[in-house]
Each structure stands twice: as C-alpha cells, then as structure tokens.
Amino acid sequence: MLASRMQPMALHARRLYVNLMFQVMGNALQAISEVDGKVQDEAKALPDGFLFEMMVMPNGPSLVIEHKGQGRFHYHGSSAPRAVDLSIQFKHIAHAFLVLSFQEKTSVAFANDRMIVDGDIGYAVRMTRVLNRLEAFILPRLVAQRAVKEYPSNLHLPEKIMSASRIYLKVASQFVETARA
Amino acid sequence: MTNKYYEFFCPVKVVAGKAALEHIPYELTSLGAQRPMIITDKGVRAAGLLEPVVTACEESELDIVSIYDDVPPDSSTAVVRDIAGIYRAEKCDSIIAVGGGSAIDTAKAVNILVSEGGDDIAAYAGAGVIKHPLKPFFVVPTTAGTGSEVTAVAVIADTEKSVKLPFTSSFLLPNAAIIDPRMTLTLPPHITAATAMDALTHATEAFTCMAKNPLSDAYATAAVKKISDNLLRVMDNPKDADGRLELAQASTMAGIAFSNSMVGLVHSLGHATGAICHLPHGLCMSLYMPYVLEYNLETIRQPLGELLLYLDGPEAYAATPANRRAEAAIAAIRRMRDALYKKCKLPRTLKETGQVDESQLDAIAALALDDGSIMFNPREATLEDVKAVLQKAWA
Numbered sequence: 305m306l307a308s309r310m311q312p313m314a315l316h317a318r319r320l321y322v323n324l325m326f327q328v329m330g331n332a333l334q335a336i337s338e339v340d341g342k343v344q345d346e347a348k349a350l351p352d353g354f355l356f357e358m359m360v361m362p363n364g365p366s367l368v369i370e371h372k373g374q375g376r377f378h379y380h381g382s383s384a385p386r387a388v389d390l391s392i393q394f395k396h397i398a399h400a401f402l403v404l405s406f407q408e409k410t411s412v413a414f415a416n417d418r419m420i421v422d423g424d425i426g427y428a429v430r431m432t433r434v435l436n437r438l439e440a441f442i443l444p445r446l447v448a449q450r451a452v453k454e455y456p457s458n459l460h461l462p463e464k465i466m467s468a469s470r471i472y473l474k475v476a477s478q479f480v481e482t483a484r485a
Numbered sequence: 486m487t488n489k490y491y492e493f494f495c496p497v498k499v500v501a502g503k504a505a506l507e508h509i510p511y512e513l514t515s516l517g518a519q520r521p522m523i524i525t526d527k528g529v530r531a532a533g534l535l536e537p538v539v540t541a542c543e544e545s546e547l548d549i550v551s552i553y554d555d556v557p558p559d560s561s562t563a564v565v566r567d568i569a570g571i572y573r574a575e576k577c578d579s580i581i582a583v584g585g586g587s588a589i590d591t592a593k594a595v596n597i598l599v600s601e602g603g604d605d606i607a608a609y610a611g612a613g614v615i616k617h618p619l620k621p622f623f624v625v626p627t628t629a630g631t632g633s634e635v636t637a638v639a640v641i642a643d644t645e646k647s648v649k650l651p652f653t654s655s656f657l658l659p660n661a662a663i664i665d666p667r668m669t670l671t672l673p674p675h676i677t678a679a680t681a682m683d684a685l686t687h688a689t690e691a692f693t694c695m696a697k698n699p700l701s702d703a704y705a706t707a708a709v710k711k712i713s714d715n716l717l718r719v720m721d722n723p724k725d726a727d728g729r730l731e732l733a734q735a736s737t738m739a740g741i742a743f744s745n746s747m748v749g750l751v752h753s754l755g756h757a758t759g760a761i762c763h764l765p766h767g768l769c770m771s772l773y774m775p776y777v778l779e780y781n782l783e784t785i786r787q788p789l790g791e792l793l794l795y796l797d798g799p800e801a802y803a804a805t806p807a808n809r810r811a812e813a814a815i816a817a818i819r820r821m822r823d824a825l826y827k828k829c830k831l832p833r834t835l836k837e838t839g840q841v842d843e844s845q846l847d848a849i850a851a852l853a854l855d856d857g858s859i860m861f862n863p864r865e866a867t868l869e870d871v872k873a874v875l876q877k878a879w880a
C-alpha cells in the first residue's frame with residue numbers, strides 16, 4: 305500500500321481513533337438507553353431485535369447495536385450476530401474521522417454526502433436524533449454544539465451533569481469488563 | 486480552509502421549447518431505440534395529450550409499439566409487473582413516460598424490471614442496488630411541478646404488504662426530458678397553481694436547506710424568478726404558451742436544484758399530511774411554506790433575504806434594508822398565496838382545506854418527524870416544534 309508507506313503513523317492513528325470512538329459511542333448508547341427517557345422513547349419505535357450498524361467503507365471500523373425492546377440498546381461490538389436492518393456507511397475513513405472528531409456535524413455529513421444509508425430512511429432519521437442526543441450528553445457543551453445541529457434546550461445543567469456522570473461511570477465500568485474478558 | 490463540500494449531478498438532456506415533441510424520434514433513434522412503449526394515465530389520454538406525441542413519432546417513421554394508459558394515481562408493484570409483461574411481450578426497446586409524478590415513477594420502476602430482469606420489483610428497492618445503465622427512457626412531463634423528470638428516485642406502493650418502496654439510483658434518471666408548452670396548456674387552474682407552488686417550494690427549500698451548494702443555488706434562484714414572473718400571468722391567461730413554457734422550465738430547474746440539495750420541513754409536513762389526510766402534494770407545499778420559513782427564519786435569514794430579489798424584483802430588493810429582506814421574502818410568498826386563493830381557492834390554512842380535522846395534527850407531527858427530508862432542514866425540529874408549526878398552519 306502506497307499510502308501506508310508515506311504517512312504510516314498518522315493514518316494508523318486516525319484509524320485507531322475512529323475505532324476507539326465507535327467503542328465509546330457503542331457503550332454510551334447502551335448506557336444512555338438505560339437512563340434517558342427521551343432516547344428510550346425514540347428507540348421504542350424500533351422493532352425488537354432491530355440491528356443498527358455504523359461502519360466505514362469498505363471493511364473499516366464498525367459499531368453494531370441492537371434494540372432489545374422497551375427502548376433499551378445492547379452494544380454488540382464491531383460485528384453483527386446476523387444481517388443488520390439499518391446501516392449507515394461512511395464512504396471513507398477520512399469522513400468518519402471528520403464526524404467522530406466533531407469537525408463536521410452528523411447532519412452536515414449527511415447533507416455533504418459523506419455517508420450513505422442502507423435501510424429504512426425513517427429509522428435512519430430516528431437514529432440520527434438518538435446520536436445527536438448522545439453527543440449532547442457525553443460531550444462538553446462547547447464541543448457538542450459543534451457536533452449537533454441544535455443543542456437541546458431541555459438538557460439543563462444538573463440533568464446533564466447527573467446523566468453524563470452516570471453514563472461515564474457505566475462506560476468506564478464496561479471498558480474494564482471488556483478489558484478483563 | 487472550511488469543511489464545505491458538495492456533489493452535483495444531472496446527466497439528463499433537456500429538450501425544451503416550441504416543437505420539442507418533434508425531437509423525440511431523432512433523440513430516441515440516436516440511442517439505438519426503435520420500438521418505444523408509452524406509459525401514461527387515463528387523464529393524459531382524455532386531455533388529448535397523447536396525440537401530439539404519437540403523431541410526432543409516426544411522422545418520422547418511429548412506431549409507438551405499445552401504449553399503457555392505465556397508471557393509477559398511486560401506482561403499485563402489481564401495475565409495474567403488468568406493464569413490464571406487456572413491454573416484453575411486445576418486444577419494446579425503450580420507454581416514454583407521459584404524465585405527472587405517478588406515471589413517471591411507474592415508468593422508472595418498469596425500466597428497472599425490463600432492464601435488470603425478473604418480476605419482483607421489491608428486490609431492487611433501496612439505494613444503490615442497481616449497478617448498470619437501464620433501457621433508453623424519455624420523460625414528457627404534463628404537470629409543471631414535481632420535477633420527477635430530473636430526480637433519481639421513484640416510490641412504488643407494495644399494496645400487499647402496505648408499504649411504500651423507495652428506489653434510488655442515478656440510473657433511474659431519464660436520458661432526456663422533453664418540455665413542450667403544448668403539454669401543460671390545458672392544465673386546470675387549481676392544478677396549475679398547486680404544482681407551481683410545489684416547484685417554488687423545491688427551489689426555496691433547495692436554496693435554504695443544509696445541502697445547498699453553488700450549482701443548485703443557480704438553478705433554484707432562476708426557478709424562483711420564473712415562477713414569480715409567470716404564475717399569476719398564466720392564472721389570468723391559461724392559454725399563454727410562453728408563460729406555460731416558463732413554468733415548465735422552472736419546474737425542471739427546481740427539480741435539478743432539489744435533487745442535488747434536498748428539501749426540508751415543508752416536505753416532511755407535506756408527505757405526512759398527504760399520507761394521513763390525502764391532500765394533494767402541491768397544495769400542502771403552498772400551505773406550509775410560510776409557516777416553516779418563519780420557524781426556520783433565524784437560521785436562514787441570509788439566503789432567504791437573497792431570495793427577495795427573485796421573488797419581488799430588483800426595486801423591492803433595493804428598497805428593503807438588508808435586515809428586513811428575509812421577512813419581506815416571506816411576505817412576498819404570502820401575497821402570492823393570497824392571490825392564488827382569490828383566483829382558484831387554493832387553501833392557505835389547514836382549516837381552509839376542509840379536509841383536515843384538528844385532532845389529526847398530532848399524528849401528522851409524529852409522522853413528519855420520521856420523514857427523510859427533515860434531516861436536511863436547517864433547524865433541528867423536535868416534536869414540540871413541529872406541533873407548534875402545525876398549530877400556526879391550522880387557521
């Protein structure tokens with residue numbers, strides 16, 4: 305590979321970062337679906353067993369979550385137990401990096417044709433709202449404003465701090481579990 | 486450097502103006518086609534719009550091998566399968582769609598089946614499933630609104646499973662769009678008004694929503710100017726062929742704009758209202774446009790203000806201070822709606838339609854929130870936001 309001979313470290317680091325962010329998001333999605341009513345309401349409209357995937361074309365990093373019912377998500381890591389129902393695919397790792405490093409909002413990335421949707425558009429719209437809510441929760445306000453179209457006005461500081469810390473706690477503990485396993 | 490990036494694609498040859506239909510034989514034969522099938526509906530045939538197309542072809546020794554004129558307003562997978570069967574039995578080699586959104590979408594789906602094979606159109610649903618160019622395909626629009634002649638999508642109902650199947654592929658785009666003023670000359674006033682307002686909405690949303698780009702902007706502004714210059718003139722004088730041609734071209738240009746930059750909340754609400762209350766699409770567009778623009782106002786102040794030049798002309802634009810232009814643009818659209826209400830009773834509020842019950846607003850809001858076009862609306866709309874817009878549009 306020509307590119308890897310030219311800038312091996314930078315490209316490698318970008319791939320690692322995208323991989324790590326997918327893991328953080330996957331764990332956080334599962335955690336947030338256990339504490340946040342708004343995310344639960346969005347998720348409840350998905351069929352039970354609904355598999356959602358975000359991935360980088362052609363065979364790059366990926367994240368798979370499943371709707372277990374009652375608005376709860378389960379993070380499956382990077383591979384799906386069966387064919388997924390909805391897939392959001394970044395056309396290139398560079399585009400995934402732009403979004404996951406919060407340089408380009410998810411909605412802008414859609415508008416910019418950075419990714420394609422394979423599956424029901426209505427569910428894709430719903431999952432985009434879930435991802436926006438997630439980013440607003442787990443990121444400091446300044447960064448989150450860059451990542452989502454509009455920072456939710458009903459996310460008041462105490463709620464945010466409370467929920468975010470609970471989520472961080474869960475993310476941290478799940479990382480430990482994953483590391484042990 | 487900014488993060489700005491865009492894509493723009495429109496490979497459709499536009500054949501437009503006086504005696505445009507007579508170019509069909511030359512254009513078709515240059516693609517190697519000799520046995521075209523026409524796909525249309527009963528309304529088009531009853532309006533006498535097929536004769537000029539058929540005559541134009543036969544005079545040039547191009548025989549129309551088959552005419553299917555029974556496309557329903559909401560086409561289905563069964564209709565698509567039937568037409569594909571006739572196409573194969575008659576050994577056709579190309580398709581000419583003559584009509585509005587439904588005939589064009591049906592023809593796109595038929596083209597998938599007869600090019601890719603099989604009888605099950607559902608197998609090709611989704612984005613990017615089709616990987617090869619399809620059979621030669623021309624579109625002759627008979628309404629000036631949908632812009633379907635330049636969009637890469639088709640929606641077909643699967644009546645057995647009661648779902649709507651979306652098909653997306655750049656191979657769905659026709660080889661040519663034939664814009665002839667004769668085809669829209671007999672459109673009744675309320676359809677002329679509603680379809681033109683659909684086109685105006687395509688252009689306005691293309692120019693103010695998230696995927697706007699320099700190329701789609703150019704098409705959008707030109708379309709807005711043509712519609713605001715000609716719509717009311719044509720309403721007063723329906724036989725004005727020049728005005729009709731301007732509206733038809735505006736519709737195609739607005740179609741090129743929005744198929745490259747997408748639409749926003751006006752369309753999300755319109756799709757939901759169409760599904761629940763069965764109101765015509767163009768009517769919904771006209772109805773919702775000012776309320777959504779007001780909701781989006783602070784996010785789109787700059788581009789909306791620019792549109793005033795094309796909506797109301799250079800004098801009005803120059804006389805309006807820059808910080809009032811966005812409001813003035815909305816006012817210009819409201820004046821156009823008031824004039825259309827006077828001329829053909831095109832409703833301006835949900836109450837005026839007489840077909841919507843206030844108790845349905847919550848269901849419309851919920852459905853609109855799951856519509857794909859809401860993703861490209863410049864403001865991120867919550868359920869409460871959408872309900873508030875609907876309440877304003879109620880009366």
Ligand SMILES: [Fe+2]
Binds near residue numbers: 683687
């Ligand atoms: Fe439309």
